[in-house]
Amino acid sequence: MCEGRSVKMRYEAVLFDVDGTLLDTSEGILLSVKDAIRKFGLEMLPDERLLKFIGPPIEWSYEGAYDIHGEELREVCACFRDRYSNHNLLLARPYDGIFDLLSLLKEKGIKIGVATYKKQDYAEKLLKHYGFDKYADVIYGSDYENKLTKADIIDLCIRDLGASDNSKVLMVGDSRHDAEGAARIGTDFAGVSFGFGFGEFGGEDINDYAHVIYADTPLELAVLFEEEE
Secondary structure (H helix, E strand, C coil), X not given: CCCCCCCECCCCEEEECCECCCEXXXXXXXXXXXXXXXXXXXXXXXXXXXXXXCCCCHHHHHHHHHCCCHHHHHHHHHHHHHHHHHHHCCCXXXXXXHHHHHHHHHHCCXXXXXXXXXXXXXXXXXXXXXXXXXXXXXXXXXXCXXXXXXXXXXHHHHHHHCCCCHXXXXXXXXXXXXXXXXXXXXXXXXXXXXXXXXXXXXXXXXXXXXXXXXXXXXXXXXXXXXXXX
16 A cells, blocks of 8 residues: 555445345245145245245245235244254355455455344354354344344344444345345445345346445455445
8 A cells, every 4th residue: 555545445344134145045945935835735836936935034925925814824934944943944055256255344354244034043053054153243133023124133233333324334135125124224235136036036126226236246246345545
C-alpha cells in the first residue's frame, strides 16, 4: 500500500443464509418431506413444487401446499423433523467456491454471521459437520415456535457481531425471505441464483427486491469486498 493512501471496506460484516446459499440441502430436505407425505397419505407433489419447501419454516410449506392445520399439521411437521434430524440432515453439499469466499472475508477482517430459518440446533450441527463453524463468528437459526422473523434473526446476528451501523452489513441469500428481512433491518442484500428462491427453481424475481448484486457463483460476490479509496 502506498504511503498516505486511505482505503476502507464497504462492509464490516456479511451474513449468509444456509439452504441455497452456503449449502445445497435439497437431497436431505426432499427425502424428509416425501417421507412425511407418504406416512400421512397426502398427494405427492412434483419435485419442482417440493423445492419450494426448502428455506421457509416447514409449517408454512405443508400448510400452504395441503391446506392442513392444527394437530394434523403438527404431526406432519413432527414426522418431517424426525426424518430430517435423525436420518437426512447431513445429506448436503457446499456450493463450489463458498469456502474461497469465506476465506477472503476472513483475510480482510470482515465478520461473518449465519442467519437462517433453519432450526438453531439443525444449523449448528450441519455447519459444524461441513466446517463452516470455523468461519462463522455467530450462527442464528429459528425457534421451534416460529416466532422469529427473518428480520429478527438478522438483527440478532448484527447485535452479536457489533457492527457500527446496519448499512455496513450485507445479507446474502437466495430468496425473498432474505431480501425482505434485509430491507426491514436496513442492510444491503446480495441475491444468488444458484439456490431455491430466485431463478429457475423458485421462480421468484430478484428484480422485485432491492439488491446490490445478483450472483451466479459465490466468488462473483468478491467484487463487493474490494477496498475503496
